[in-house]
Amino acid sequence: MTVRAVVKGVGHYLPERIVPNAEFEKTLDTSDEWIRTRSGIExxxxxxxxxxxxDLAAAAAKNALKSADLEANDIDAVIVxxxxPDLTFPSVATMVQNxxxxxxxFGFDVQAVxxxxxxxxxxANSQILGGMAKRVLVIGAETFSRIMDWDDRATCVLFGDGAGALILEAEEGTGENSDRGVLSADLNSDGSYKEMLFVDGGVSTTGTSGKLRMQGNALFRQAVEKLTSTADAALQKAGLAHEDVNWIVPHQANIRIIQGTAKKLGVSMDRVIVTVQDHGNTSAASIPLALSVGVEKGQIKQGDVLVTEAIGGGLAWGSVVLRW
Structure with a gap:
């Protein structure tokens, strides 16, 4: 028997306060046009x-549970x-459990920006394939507004807060790529790129949370190359080609990165889920948020082949191919 980790529900949550680009014009040398042109964010x-x-993670999780018609105690594991995080410890995942x-x-956090x-x-897929859990609640949640340098116009206009959640459940499959569920994953990291994206504080250095620092142009060049290569690698592992993909669901960092990656993959933008205009870069929350919005809008349907791909500080990058 082949076990597959199949999506059973998805949900998201966004804080009530909406911040348009124009709000930054009051304190920074910037404009709505400047931000839109360079990032696609509105x-x-x-x-x-x-x-x-x-709080954000728990709200998204409740929506995912409702979507899956499940109760909290139907879940075996929570990965955030x-x-x-709210605190240095305990994990956000245990707070969500509560x-x-x-x-x-059980619950634990993952940190790959x-x-x-x-x-x-x-x-989560490995937990299910290894028999550690039957149902796993996977959440991406961030409050990046708490680590912004509000004097740095190159970064503070890019990020937002939010959460998205997805529930995976073990199901029997055939072992073919026609199965529903996670079909492959490709993960990578290289610590030599640390200076491109980091926070200048921490428990064992400054004793403070610090502020986000980014080398935007250098990161852009790395992002398009690495996102393309990891998506290709995951598709190859799944035995699928670009033309088999119904939707690319990328990390929503910057519209130019999204467009550049789609072009290198040979995928038209009408097969890419884009939410960056409405939410900005919500870091680990961006993909599950985009998945939830895509389902909500009727774009993503059962049986569709999806490629999710992301890159973040570390640098860390990777992709997952799944059939919805």
């Missing part, structure tokens, strides 16, 4: 005072991808 959501990453009223199973959800999804 607006983003910021968490309210006292609203934490675990985040770089902006907020959901989940009294069984913007690639976090892809890493968490691959990990």
């Amino acid at each position: 607006r983003r959501h910021f968490a309210a005072d006292g609203e934490t990453t675990s 991808a985040t770089s902006t 907020k959901l009223g989940m009294t069984r199973g 913007c690639a976090g959800f892809v890493f968490a999804l691959a990990n």
Whole structure:
């Protein structure tokens, strides 16, 4: 028997406060046109005072559970991808367990910055294939507004807060790529690129959370190349070709990166789920958020082949191919 990790439900949550590009014009030498032209972003959501990453994650998780018609105690494991946890410890995942009223199973966090959800999804797939769990709740959640340098116009206009969640469940498959569920994963990292994207603080260095620092142009060049190569690698592992793909669901960092990657993959933009205009870069939350929006809009349908791909600080990058 071949076990597959099949998607059973998806959901997302965005904070109430919507921040249009024009709001930055009051404090920065920038404009709505400048931001749109360089990033494709029109607006983003910021968490309210006292609203934490675990709050966003739990709200998205509740929507995913509703989508799957499941209760919290039907879940065996919770994996949260985040770089902006509520506390140094315990994990956001255990806080989500508590907020959901989940009294069984286990939970832990994954930290791979913007690639976090892809890493968490691959990990959840392994938990299911290895028999550790039957149902896994995989969440990407971030409050990046808490680590912005509001004087740095090159970065602070790019990021937003939000959460997305997806539930995987073990099902019997044929072992062919016609199966529903996760078909392949490709994960990579290279620490020599650290200076391209990092936060200048931490527990064992400054004792503070620090602020985000980014070398945008250098990162852009790495992103298109590495996202293309990891998507190709995952498709090859799955035994699929570009023409078999119904949807690319990329990390929503920058419209130019999304367009550049699609072009190199030979995939038209009408087969790419794009939400960056409405949410900005929500880091680990961006892919599950885009998946949920894609389902909500009727774009993603059962049986569709999806490629999710992301790159983040580390650098860490990867992709997952799944049939919805």
